[in-house]
Each structure stands twice: as C-alpha cells, then as structure tokens.
Amino acid sequence: xxxxxxxxxxxxxxxxxxxxxxxxxxxxxxxxxxxxxxxxxxxxxxxxxxxxxxxxxxxxxxxxxxxxxxxxxxxxxxxxxxxxxxxxxxxxxxxxxxxxxxxxxxxxxxxxxxxxxxxxxxxxxxxxxxxxxxxxxxxxxxxxxxxxxxxxxxxxxxxxxxxxxxxxxxxxxxxxxxxxxxxxxxxxxxxxxxxxxxxxxxxxxxxxxxxxxxxxxxxxxxxxxxxxxxxxxxxxxxxxxxxxxxxxxxxxxxxxxxxxxxxxxxxxx
Amino acid sequence: xxxxxxxxxxxxxxxxxxxxxxxxxxxxxxxxxxxxxxxxxxxxxxxxxxxxxxxxxxxxxxxxxxxxxxxxxxxxxxxxxxxxxxxxxxxxxxxxxxxxxxxxxxxxxxxxxxxxxxxxxxxxxxxxxxxxxxxxxxxxxxxxxxxxxxxxxxxxxxxxxxxxxxxxxxxxxxxxxxxxxxxxxxxxxxxxxxxxxxxxxxxxxxxxxxxxxxxxxxxxxxxxxxxxxxxxxxxxxxxxxxxxxxxxxxxxxxxxxxxxxxxxxxxxxxxxxxxxxxxxxxxxxxxxxxxxxxxxxxxxxxxx
Numbered sequence: 001x002x003x004x005x006x007x008x009x010x011x012x013x014x015x016x017x018x019x020x021x022x023x024x025x026x027x028x029x030x031x032x033x034x035x036x037x038x039x040x041x042x043x044x045x046x047x048x049x050x051x052x053x054x055x056x057x058x059x060x061x062x063x064x065x066x067x068x069x070x071x072x073x074x075x076x077x078x079x080x081x082x083x084x085x086x087x088x089x090x091x092x093x094x095x096x097x098x099x100x101x102x103x104x105x106x107x108x109x110x111x112x113x114x115x116x117x118x119x120x121x122x123x124x125x126x127x128x129x130x131x132x133x134x135x136x137x138x139x140x141x142x143x144x145x146x147x148x149x150x151x152x153x154x155x156x157x158x159x160x161x162x163x164x165x166x167x168x169x170x171x172x173x174x175x176x177x178x179x180x181x182x183x184x185x186x187x188x189x190x191x192x193x194x195x196x197x198x199x200x201x202x203x204x205x206x207x208x209x210x211x212x213x214x215x216x217x218x219x220x221x222x223x224x225x226x227x228x229x230x231x232x233x234x235x236x237x238x239x240x241x242x243x244x245x246x247x248x249x250x251x252x253x254x255x256x257x258x259x260x261x262x263x264x265x266x267x268x269x
Numbered sequence: 270x271x272x273x274x275x276x277x278x279x280x281x282x283x284x285x286x287x288x289x290x291x292x293x294x295x296x297x298x299x300x301x302x303x304x305x306x307x308x309x310x311x312x313x314x315x316x317x318x319x320x321x322x323x324x325x326x327x328x329x330x331x332x333x334x335x336x337x338x339x340x341x342x343x344x345x346x347x348x349x350x351x352x353x354x355x356x357x358x359x360x361x362x363x364x365x366x367x368x369x370x371x372x373x374x375x376x377x378x379x380x381x382x383x384x385x386x387x388x389x390x391x392x393x394x395x396x397x398x399x400x401x402x403x404x405x406x407x408x409x410x411x412x413x414x415x416x417x418x419x420x421x422x423x424x425x426x427x428x429x430x431x432x433x434x435x436x437x438x439x440x441x442x443x444x445x446x447x448x449x450x451x452x453x454x455x456x457x458x459x460x461x462x463x464x465x466x467x468x469x470x471x472x473x474x475x476x477x478x479x480x481x482x483x484x485x486x487x488x489x490x491x492x493x494x495x496x497x498x499x500x501x502x503x504x505x506x507x508x509x510x511x512x513x514x515x516x517x518x519x520x521x522x523x524x525x526x527x528x529x530x531x532x533x534x535x536x537x538x539x540x541x542x543x544x545x546x547x548x549x550x551x552x553x554x555x556x557x558x559x560x561x562x563x564x565x566x567x568x569x570x571x572x573x
Contacts (some may be wrong), residue, residue: 103569
C-alpha cells in the first residue's frame with residue numbers, strides 16, 4: 001500500500017527540492033536565505049508558502065523559477081533543472097505588482113509572452129481571447145492598464161501568465177497589495193480557475209486565511225535561516241465556498257499554521 | 270471613457286487658461302515696465318553729453334522720451350526691438366541679406382542637422398552604455414568631460430581643423446551643435462533604458478526572452494518619456510551650438526553673424542532683435558518637440 005502511494009506520487013511529481021541551500025553574499029556578510037529545504041509538489045496541487053518576511057518563501061519560489069541559483073542541494077522542475085524548465089517555458093509567474101506595460105493595451109500585455117515565444121498572429125489572438133475569458137476580463141482587451149482597477153490589473157497579469165499554457169503557475173504574493181474585499185473575490189476566482197485548468201500552483205502569501213482557503217498543501221516557513229517548519233496537507237474539500245472559512249475544520253488548520261509560525265519564531269529567540 | 274476624458278481635459282485647459290491668463294500677463298507687463306525703466310538710466314548719459322555740448326536743457330519727460338528713441342542706445346527699448354523684428358522678419362524679402370528669416374534659416378538648418386546628428390549619436394551611445402559595462406566605464410566619463418569644456422573655446426578649433434581638411438559651411442556648425450546636444454540625450458536615454466525595474470526584467474527572464482527582445486519590447490518603449498524630456502533640452506542646446514559656431518569665422522550669415530555684426534558696429538537694436546529671434550526660434554523648437562511628445566505618448570497609450 002505504501003509502495004503504491006509512493007509510486008503514484010513519484011509519477012505525478014512536478015517539483016522536487018532536496019536539501020536546498022541558498023546563501024546570499026551581501027555587504028553585511030552572508031545571509032542564509034534557505035537552509036536544508038526539502039519538498040515535493042505533485043501535479044495539480046495548490047501549495048501555499050507562508051511565513052514572516054525573510055523566511056525565504058519568495059526565494060524558494062524564485063529557485064523553482066530558475067531566477068535564483070541555489071548554493072547547495074538539488075531541485076528539479078518537470079524532471080529538469082529550473083534553468084531548463086524556464087527555457088522550456090514550464091511555468092507562468094505572477095508578481096506582487098501586476099507590472100503591465102503602460103504603453104500596451106490589456107490585450108497587448110497578455111500577448112507579450114506569446115510574441116516573445118513566437119506564436120502566430122492568429123494563435124496569439126485566440127489565446128488572448130481565451131485567457132481573458134478565463135479571468136473574467138472579456139471586453140477589456142482594448143483598454144489601457146490605467147483604465148482598470150488594481151484587482152483587474154492583477155487578473156490581467158494572471159491571464160498573461162496563463163496565456164502560453166504552462167502547467168505550473170508560480171504566484172508571489174499576487175494579492176498582497178489589494179484590499180480585503182477584492183482579495184476575497186480574487187481568491188474565489190483563483191480556485192475556480194485552478195479547478196478548470198488543473199494547473200500546479202505555488203503561491204506565496206503571508207495571510208493565514210488566504211493560505212488555508214486556497215491550498216491543498218500549506219508549507220510553513222520561518223526565518224534566519226529560511227527553512228520549512230511544517231507541511232500541512234489540507235483536509236478541506238476541493239469545492240470551497242467563501243463561508244468555509246467559518247467551519248471548524250478550517251479554523252483547526254488555521255490554528256496549526258499559526259502554531260507552526262509561532263514555533264518558528266520561538267526557535268529564533 | 271476616453272471621450273469623457275477628452276472633453277474633461279478640454280474644459281480643464283480652458284479654465285486653467287482663464288485662471289492663469291492674469292498672472293501670466295501681469296508678469297509680462299512687469300518685465301516690460303522694468304525694461305522701459307532700465308532704459309532711462311542706461312541711455313541718459315549719452316543724452317546728457319549731447320545737452321552739455323549744446324548748452325540746451327530738457328524736461329524729465331523729454332529725457333525719458335529721448336532715452337527710448339535713440340538710434341544706438343545702450344539698451345534699446347522694447348518697442349524699438351519690436352519694430353526692428355517686424356522690419357527684418359516681415360517687411361524684408363526672405364532672400365535679402367537683411368532678413369532675419371534668411372539668417373534664421375541658415376542657423377536653423379545647421380541646428381536641425383546638428384540636432385539629428387547629436388540625437389542619433391546620443392541614442393547609440395546610450396544603448397551601448399546600457400548594454401555594456403565596459404562602455405559605461407569608458408565612454409561615460411569622456412561624455413561628461415566633453416561638457417565641462419566651454420563650447421566657445423572648442424568651437425574655433427573644430428572649425429579650423431575641419432577647414433584644414435576642406436570641410437566648411439554648414440557642417441562645422443552642425444558638428445558644434447551636435448557636440449552640445451548629444452549629451453542630454455545620452456544621459457536621459459541611458460536613464461530611460463535603465464528605468465524598467467527588477468520585477469519587469471525578471472518577468473522577461475521567466476519568458477526566456479533574449480536581450481534583443483527585452484530591448485525592443487521593454488527598454489525602448491519605457492525610455493520614451495525620458496528621451497522626449499532630453500530632446501527638449503538637446504534642441505535648445507543645438508541652437509546655441511549653431512549660433513556659437515557662427516561666431517569664430519566672422520560668419521556673414523546666420524543669427525550668430527547678426528549678433529557679431531551688431532556688436533562690431535554698435536547696432537544694439539540689431540543684436541537684441543537677433544537675440545529675440547533666437548529665443549523665439551528655440552521656444553518654437555521646444556514646443557514642436559513637446560507636441561510630438563504629446564502625440565507619441567498618447568498614441569502609445571501612456572497617460573499624460
């Protein structure tokens with residue numbers, strides 16, 4: 001039975017990190033951003049990384065994306081090195097700021113990766129229309145970013161990350177700069193999108209409710225040095241209305257996350 | 270939405286104009302009044318000399334009137350400059366050697382050529398500087414040093430050197446003009462090309478975009494507002510360069526030549542009208558760049 005489960009996990013493995021270490025050399029001496037981080041992420045999982053600033057959650061996401069080079073350990077994405085995976089355009093990345101080009105329309109912004117990757121004009125148009133519908137922005141293709149609200153801009157940036165059909169979506173505090181109500185709405189939409197597309201999502205946040213609401217797996221991290229203190233498999237059902245956040249199960253998971261964060265801090269003192 | 274803005278902005282400009290017309294006219298009025306006032310002490314010494322010689326006397330009103338209507342005043346009165354400008358711009362045939370339009374065109378053509386050379390050079394250098402650290406280290410210091418040398422000192426040398434290899438006329442002036450105008454373009458364009466932040470560059474890395482794609486799709490469009498700001502400075506500097514380039518040869522054509530000839534013969538009214546012609550020309554050039562900027566950035570969708 002155990003062997004069977006193991007086999008299933010291995011065949012579906014998308015991201016695998018083994019004893020990952022990363023030390024930045026700064027003017028104030030070396031900073032240990034990641035220490036001995038090991039994690040496996042299976043296909044279709046929604047994994048949140050939560051922890052206080054400096055716990056390495058963003059750094060770990062950037063390692064997966066091949067934007068940072070780990071100084072020790074192994075990491076593979078779709079069975080390749082992160083660099084190769086980046087070259088193969090294996091993931092879409094969403095940053096905290098939408099970062100849309102002000103000189104391009106929303107449609108033009110979503111087209112950007114498609115132009116760079118050399119899709120045909122017809123294919124570009126079809127894909128733009130499809131992902132705009134997916135993030136509920138149809139009809140805004142000809143608008144410029146400044147004509148949209150912050151939440152809509154962030155949805156456009158998610159559409160941009162989805163446009164080239166990567167299996168993995170990496171999101172670095174994508175809703176961190178938005179207000180609570182917009183954030184709730186986008187969280188709901190993100191879950192729907194995840195259900196429709198079956199992507200593997202890595203999601204950095206510092207909000208406990210957000211992490212618990214969205215994830216199938218919550219990775220709790222703590223700083224100095226950045227490391228994983230707890231990995232929580234969510235027992236919540238896949239179908240999650242917003243009011244699931246008042247359920248007993250939800251509150252229990254949130255408790256465990258909070259305990260994990262607190263434990264990380266006690267180590268520190 | 271854009272329609273709402275267009276009418277809204279139009280109304281905004283109108284009320285702004287109404288509100289600012291009074292202060293603008295007041296400042297203009299004060300400047301002209303000060304100018305007229307300054308003419309009296311500046312020019313009365315000559316009147317007093319004449320009076321002492323002839324033994325006649327003058328009332329205060331007559332003295333003031335005389336100060337504003339001399340043939341060769343130390344400081345010409347505004348209306349004298351205005352009349353001279355009218356005579357030499359509108360009343361003369363533009364092919365006449367005494368037409369300011371003729372001289373203005375000579376200077377303008379050198380300015381435009383110099384501006385084109387300076388801008389192209391500036392943009393090319395900026396691209397090189399942004400893409401190669403070696404170029405940043407080796408070219409940028411020289412660009413800065415080049416601007417610390419007074420143009421009036423280097424202009425004659427450029428003209429002499431070029432003359433010795435048989436280049437004369439408009440080209441040396443254009444080169445001096447380019448010498449002054451490339452610098453703001455290098456600085457502004459380099460800043461503009463570097464303006465995309467780390468996140469924007471990381472985004473392109475996630476697409477595995479090439480440097481060339483990053484340049485054409487991100488750096489170049491992002492640099493446009495910076496470029497236009499530099500172009501406004503550069504075009505005014507170009508005009509100064511072209512005028513300075515006309516001085517050392519004792520040139521017979523161009524606004525610089527008018528300035529020089531005016532000072533040889535004590536024709537202060539001519540000097541001042543040439544100065545004003547240069548100022549008006551510079552203002553027009555800057556305004557044209559501003560207009561192009563507005564149209565270009567609006568077409569790019571960047572809100573002004």
